[in-house]
Amino acid sequence: MAEIKNHRIPVYAVFGTVIFKLLFLLTHYIQEDAFITWRVAQHLMDYGVIGFNGPEKISASTTHLYVFVSYLFNLIFGKENFIEPLLIFNSVLFTLGSLFLSHLLLKNAWHKAIFIFLIGILPPAIKISILGMEYGILFFLEMMLLYYGFSKGKKWVQIVLPVLILFTRVDTVIFLGIVFIIDVLWTRKIRWTYILGGILGVAGVLAFNWLYFGEIVNNTIVAKKLAYDKQYTFHQNFDNFLENFGNFWGMLKLPGDFNPLTVLLLIFEWLCFIYLIRQKEKRNFFLWIIFIFGWIKQIIFLSQKSLFDWYYWVPQILLFAPVLLFVLEQKQKRNLWLSLLILFYIIPMLTFQTVHSIATGNGEWNYRRTIGLFLNTYEKDKNQWIFLEPAGYVPYFSGLKTIDEVGLVDKKVQDEIRKDKKNFWMNTVKNRKPKYLLSYDDLFQSENAEYLKLHYKLIKEFRVKDHLKSNYKILEKIYILKPSGSDYNLYERID
Incomplete structure (x- = not known):
């Protein structure tokens, strides 16, 4: 009975985290791009066409799956009342994703609960939950794939979830590809069901784009590439990197400032990761996946000068996970480590995000x-x-x-x-x-x-x-x- 009760502790943490984050709904901090997706969803209701202006078809939103999810919420709650239910839904999905991640990385139920809550109140986690974009559903699907598809070995998950993930965002091919490569190197075998899922996902989203919109790549990708394509000198590239450094690997974005806090965090994340993978445990497979993905995703997007901060939310969270793992599993002075982390990092980050959310929500x-x-x-x-x-x-x-x-x-x-x-x-x-x-x-x-x-x-x-x-x-x-x-x-x- 005690064991069953302990299993419920992480679930209680999910509920507690979601309820705590609902306070941020009061800030009305919603990302500009969310309204593009929601207008497309309402356009589908009004015209029966995925578009933005009249009967013209256009993939104005980055995400196909989230358009349909938004369409359903508009249908159920109405145009005037769907936003809050959808934001709550996003928050629940993200927090369930952190529950799956805790199952992959931790054994102790109380450690899982603390992990879920502390991950959930990091700045990128708050933004994923309340800004109205597709990253709540994306994080949920990706962590669900790792937990049920690779930890539990569910073959149907290996087929179905890659399709849903790719229909959420095309650039998730990076995540799916890294999972495949590390899985092959780790197990020395190929999961053919996973390959099938990947093929169906890529073929499905490209076929949908071509047959419905008459294009292979989403219009949003083509438009941004065309509009933001500039020739930079080495000096301009370096200045650009310094201005956005906190955007790539840190939790704070301070334009025009190299942000030494980000450097310290980056070093500490690496030290924690190295410390953890030296221990011979099965979870190292998932540690390698999330850490390599975090780095590769950011390097690819940095090389393309993609400076929108939402591209980095999921990597920021996954790269920080080893820090929490390291602190929670200290056998000596764990409480001291945890107290220091909360006092000098988590609370300042939460305070920063609260001020940022209130100010930006006003703007x-x-x-x-x-x-x-x-x-x-x-x-x-x-x-x-x-x-x-x-x-x-x-x-x-x-x-x-x-x-x-x-x-x-x-x-x-x-x-x-x-x-x-x-x-x-x-x-x-x-x-x-x-x-x-x-x-x-x-x-x-x-x-x-x-x-x-x-x-x-x-x-x-x-x-x-x-x-x-x-x-x-x-x-x-x-x-x-x-x-x-x-x-x-x-x-x-x-x-």
Whole structure:
């Protein structure tokens, strides 16, 4: 009976962790890209087409599976009420994924419970849970594959889960490939069922892209590669690396600062990993997988100058897992080690993320969302076009058809970039004549001011400083300490 009760302790930790993290829903910190996925899901409801503008098909969202999950939540809860249930669902899935990971790496039930909670309140884990993106379901599927597919040897899992994982994100081929390579090196045999799952997954997602969208690679990948492709000198590459170092391997992102805390964490992660793999245990197989994956994924994305921090959330968590393992399994002075870790790392990280979530939630939900709400009231004809960047909050809450400067939701922008990258923005304005322009800049002071003054008028200015107030003084202090967002100018066509 005591053994059964102990088995429930990690499950209780899952519930406790999820409930604790629900407090972060109050910050309304939701990633811009989540609203792209949710608009695509609602577009599927309204038009029966996976797209963004009218009946045109386009893979505007990075993730196919999460689009369908979001579609179901919209269907069940309605467009006005689906966000909170979906964020809770994401949080539950992520925490269940950490439960699977704890089963792979630990034996003691109490150690598993502590592991689940401490992993769950790390900054990337909080962001995976509440920002509305697909990484909750992705982490759940990947850890489920390792636990049931490779620890328990369930062959159906080895076939089915690679398909679901690849339909969540195409770049998960990196994770699946590393699992395959390490499994072959470790066991000296090939799991043909896993190969079948991989083949079905790759063939399935490519076939779906080709048959439905008429493309092999998701439009989001093509658009970002085209828009962000720049030639860097060695000096520029090095400066870029220093500015984003904390984004790659650490928990803190401090632009313009090398961030020595990240260096210390990186060294400590390696020392813990080396210490653990020297012990002859079966779990080393999974330690090798998560650690090698964490490094390879980040190196590949770093080499491609992919600086969006969500690419690094899962690797950051997996690379930190050996640190928790090392601390929890200290036979002498474990409590001291754990106390020091919590006091000097976990709590500061949690505090940092809390401040960041409150400030960024204000900048996104309380500020950027108001631009979309203003346009929703101002413009009743939802067939009118707006040209802006990015294509998340404002298009979602305004309901307007959208041209974005990267080409994520409108392929014609990509054609303009290919023809004349330097002047693509102005060429798009002249050729497409969108009714609204939303810009960071004062367009009437730009080099194209003469044309823009002739055809557009400024109708409203949106300023971050106007949204740094709160009835609660502590919130106002956080808003002022870390103002989030950008100033915008909204223009309307006059002819």
